[in-house]
Amino acid sequence: MDTARATSFGAWADEYDDWRPTYPDAAVDWLVPPDGAQVAEIGAGTGKLTDRLIERGLELDVVEPDGRMLGIISQRHPRLRTHETRATSLPLGDASVDAVVVADAWHWFPKKEAAAEVARVLRPNGWLGCVWNVPVLQHDWEWQALRLEPALELPGDLDPLDRLGLSTGLAEQRAFRWTWTLTPQQWRGFVSTVSHVRLLPEDECQAALDETERLVARACAAAGATTAPLTHDALCVRWYPAT
Numbered sequence: 001m002d003t004a005r006a007t008s009f010g011a012w013a014d015e016y017d018d019w020r021p022t023y024p025d026a027a028v029d030w031l032v033p034p035d036g037a038q039v040a041e042i043g044a045g046t047g048k049l050t051d052r053l054i055e056r057g058l059e060l061d062v063v064e065p066d067g068r069m070l071g072i073i074s075q076r077h078p079r080l081r082t083h084e085t086r087a088t089s090l091p092l093g094d095a096s097v098d099a100v101v102v103a104d105a106w107h108w109f110p111k112k113e114a115a116a117e118v119a120r121v122l123r124p125n126g127w128l129g130c131v132w133n134v135p136v137l138q139h140d141w142e143w144q145a146l147r148l149e150p151a152l153e154l155p156g157d158l159d160p161l162d163r164l165g166l167s168t169g170l171a172e173q174r175a176f177r178w179t180w181t182l183t184p185q186q187w188r189g190f191v192s193t194v195s196h197v198r199l200l201p202e203d204e205c206q207a208a209l210d211e212t213e214r215l216v217a218r219a220c221a222a223a224g225a226t227t228a229p230l231t232h233d234a235l236c237v238r239w240y241p242a243t
């Protein structure tokens with residue numbers, strides 16, 4: 001885990017909130033318990049999943065170490081219980097929540113310590129639900145537009161425990177495919193929020209984003225369209241700590 005990258009998002013919190021996608025309903029349905037349950041969200045960022053949890057009427061505690069990200073959630077939901085802290089020091093009692101959820105963030109946490117904290121706060125039969133929006137790329141230009149290498153892609157059939165980087169407990173996983181339709185400028189905005197692009201030196205970052213926009217504009221022109229689809233799998237894992 002790269003700590004500088006893990007904590008880099010707050011410096012562009014507004015853009016992150018403008019351009020990052022949310023998570024599809026089917027994935028959220030699979031990850032969280034029914035209305036009224038007590039849930040903690042960790043690494044909540046600017047609230048892309050938080051908004052979905054609030055809509056479901058869950059009793060929520062939101063944990064996020066970066067005050068700039070958390071501030072955006074608090075602006076939208078001033079009465080929400082928020083905690084500016086890390087996954088490794090949850091401000092929650094033992095056996096106090098029905099589920100802990102994490103969106104596009106578990107990979108940034110020190111996993112063994114975070115899992116111990118999650119296990120401490122979960123009630124019996126409770127679970128950790130993690131989701132990642134993973135791009136499903138079919139064309140070379142898409143890989144280039146996202147500055148990703150097919151060779152570095154994680155295998156789709158990874159064991160769910162391995163995906164979490166854990167060796168204890170039980171885990172299960174499901175993928176929920178969805179498609180986002182974006183203009184070249186919107187692709188640019190999204191790519192500007194991924195840390196491997198955003199943390200390039202400024203001139204390289206702008207050149208990469210210019211190239212993204214150019215590639216997507218060319219694909220749109222070839223298809224006679226003003227937008228190009230970006231397919232994702234919302235990859236979900238539920239983990240039950242060993243008793």
Ligand SMILES: C[S@@+](CC[C@H](N)C(=O)[O-])C[C@H]1O[C@@H](n2cnc3c(N)ncnc32)[C@H](O)[C@@H]1O
Binds near residue numbers: 066086102
């Ligand atoms: C890619 S963002 C995901 C934010 C949000 N969950 C979403 O779905 O858009 C990763 C988030 O994890 C947070 N984070 C990084 N390290 C953390 C840690 N050790 N404990 C809790 N959160 C952490 C970052 O501050 C950032 O907000």
